[in-house]
Amino acid sequence: MKLILALDSSQRLGGSVTLLAEDGRRAEVFHDRDQGYAESFFALVDEGLERLGSRIEEVGAIVVIRGPGSFTGLRIGVMTAKSLAFALDRPLYAAGSLQMLALAAGAEDGSPPSPDGAGSVLALLDAGRGAAYAAAWSFSAAAREAIAEPQRLSLDEVAALASRLGPARRVVALGENVASLAEELAGGGFEPVVVSSLASIAAAACRRGDPWCPSVEPSTLLPVYLGLSQAERIHGIDLGDEVHRLRPPRPGK
Amino acid sequence: MRVLGIESSCDETAVACVDDGGVRSNLISSQVDLHRHFGGVVPELASRAHLSNILPVLSAALEEAGWTLDEVEAVAATAGPGLIGAVLMGLSCAKSVAWARRLPFVGVHHIEGHILANDIERPMTLPALVLVVSGGHTQTVWMEAPGRYRVLGKTRDDAAGETLDKAAKLMGLGYPGGPLIEKLAAGGRAGAISLPVGLRRRGELDFSFSGLKTAVRLRLEAMGDEVSEADRADLARALQDAVIESLVLKTAAALDALGAGRVRGLYLAGGVARNAALRDAFESLAAARRLVFTPPPPAYCTDNAAMIAWAGRHRLLAGQRDSLQLGAFARRPLSSWS
Ligand SMILES: Nc1ncnc2c1ncn2[C@@H]1O[C@H](COP(=O)(O)OP(=O)(O)OP(=O)(O)O)[C@@H](O)[C@H]1O
Numbered sequence A: 001m002k003l004i005l006a007l008d009s010s011q012r013l014g015g016s017v018t019l020l021a022e023d024g025r026r027a028e029v030f031h032d033r034d035q036g037y038a039e040s041f042f043a044l045v046d047e048g049l050e051r052l053g054s055r056i057e058e059v060g061a062i063v064v065i066r067g068p069g070s071f072t073g074l075r076i077g078v079m080t081a082k083s084l085a086f087a088l089d090r091p092l093y094a095a096g097s098l099q100m101l102a103l104a105a106g107a108e109d110g111s112p113p114s115p116d117g118a119g120s121v122l123a124l125l126d127a128g129r130g131a132a133y134a135a136a137w138s139f140s141a142a143a144r145e146a147i148a149e150p151q152r153l154s155l156d157e158v159a160a161l162a163s164r165l166g167p168a169r170r171v172v173a174l175g176e177n178v179a180s181l182a183e184e185l186a187g188g189g190f191e192p193v194v195v196s197s198l199a200s201i202a203a204a205a206c207r208r209g210d211p212w213c214p215s216v217e218p219s220t221l222l223p224v225y226l227g228l229s230q231a232e233r234i235h236g237i238d239l240g241d242e243v244h245r246l247r248p249p250r251p252g253k
Numbered sequence B: 001m002r003v004l005g006i007e008s009s010c011d012e013t014a015v016a017c018v019d020d021g022g023v024r025s026n027l028i029s030s031q032v033d034l035h036r037h038f039g040g041v042v043p044e045l046a047s048r049a050h051l052s053n054i055l056p057v058l059s060a061a062l063e064e065a066g067w068t069l070d071e072v073e074a075v076a077a078t079a080g081p082g083l084i085g086a087v088l089m090g091l092s093c094a095k096s097v098a099w100a101r102r103l104p105f106v107g108v109h110h111i112e113g114h115i116l117a118n119d120i121e122r123p124m125t126l127p128a129l130v131l132v133v134s135g136g137h138t139q140t141v142w143m144e145a146p147g148r149y150r151v152l153g154k155t156r157d158d159a160a161g162e163t164l165d166k167a168a169k170l171m172g173l174g175y176p177g178g179p180l181i182e183k184l185a186a187g188g189r190a191g192a193i194s195l196p197v198g199l200r201r202r203g204e205l206d207f208s209f210s211g212l213k214t215a216v217r218l219r220l221e222a223m224g225d226e227v228s229e230a231d232r233a234d235l236a237r238a239l240q241d242a243v244i245e246s247l248v249l250k251t252a253a254a255l256d257a258l259g260a261g262r263v264r265g266l267y268l269a270g271g272v273a274r275n276a277a278l279r280d281a282f283e284s285l286a287a288a289r290r291l292v293f294t295p296p297p298p299a300y301c302t303d304n305a306a307m308i309a310w311a312g313r314h315r316l317l318a319g320q321r322d323s324l325q326l327g328a329f330a331r332r333p334l335s336s337w338s
């Protein structure tokens, strides 16, 4: 049986591993708060496999949450996922964290918040230092359209974005800071949606062939950082792709 | 045993394949061009660059060895010390490959890698005293066998390589400074300028280089804006001589502290071990003490993965295995490792 193995270490807390079988059986294992992602990943995957009574060889595809989120967490997830895809010789899929939140809020099965078949969703993640990663989409059973592409915003800017969304609207948030913001919005006409595992949402999206979970080339996959490194900000240098470019290996000499 | 080794503790992405016959491939992708913009290694950018480079370097290393993943029997990676986010990249890749292929995995202490670089081309003469001189470490290590180390003396402030790098920056030479100082020093006169050697007192095993760095700065200030090429060469020569004098003095002190008969071999490890004058000085020290000394191959002195794979191979052959829950560490003394 071909399993989908989905990894999420994109946020500072609450990462998970999901194994999804073809018959819909699912093992969802959450990271322990006290252990780093790099330490626990394989114990989690092993636990998931054991719950399904499956073996490594049955993994047929790898999915990873590519961001935005915590830089270190994103890199551990992406590095692990691309290495697994390479070593298992299986296809790799990558999904945006904000897109997966939006899927959980109804865009997934086209169940929009209003009976006339249309609505919008605001997706929020903690970005540290009083900021949020935010994006908004309008959607119906037929289409999804970006109102605001994923970006890093101050909490005030998020409030301004929220006010632009029409009447049938949902808010979905993951993270301590944005949770309280989402609560406020819920008081102001937003229907709140709760999610726990981005990995499970992504595994399901991959199974459906959702366009928000495309297949990617392992050797070139990068996280979505949404922002410069601190060094670039401080020095006022934007190195762009220069950071990620392939630096051809040479023999040690 | 065929071992795949990965090194990503600083600004070099390196992967190597080794087997019982030696090194089959040893590839390095350097980020020096990236960090040059900032005058030193930027941890966040190092991590980002490792993430895009590890798999391509790994594929190239396998290809050069004439291996596929099917040939690999075990995986080793640097677990520290180093920049934690950078270490995590190589470590995560190595653990993934080990898990996916159900292969044994070991983490390697980067400094043990530097030391065992001496063992790659011929077995080391043990027990030995090893002087580790790299960008982040300067220490004398008593080595009984692979895996059995005791640190005798270490630097109380800057490492030797760091001192050369910082002084080179002050002199406007560029980065990394060690090789540039060596080149410039070749044209300088011995004794033209005198610089201090830290913690000179008898019996003191620790090193200190911060006074030397300050002395270089003061010298440069005294020379003013118009420094002649000859003066710069003399200064580079004085700096190199002072560093080497300190290294030899402390190595001799460590040998004295160990006492006669406890050591048969003398070794150099780390990037500064590429320095020809230091190698010559160790040649003389070894001869005076009747110790076996063979300088390490230059390719295995600065950061590389051959030394990591080789150190991993030693641990594996000794029956050691690490769990895939092994974490990365930024610092950890060599003696407490393994
Ligand atoms: N020919 C040379 N003469 C003197 N120093 C040199 C020479 N070549 C390289 N170095 C120095 O070696 C250092 C780099 O060595 P290495 O790669 O072992 O250090 P590192 O990995 O940065 O530090 P560590 O191993 O302690 O974590 C630099 O400080 C560099 O200037």
Ligand SMILES: [Mg+2]
Pocket (backbone or CB within 6 Å): B110, B114, B134, B135, B271, B302, B303
């Ligand atoms: Mg090193």
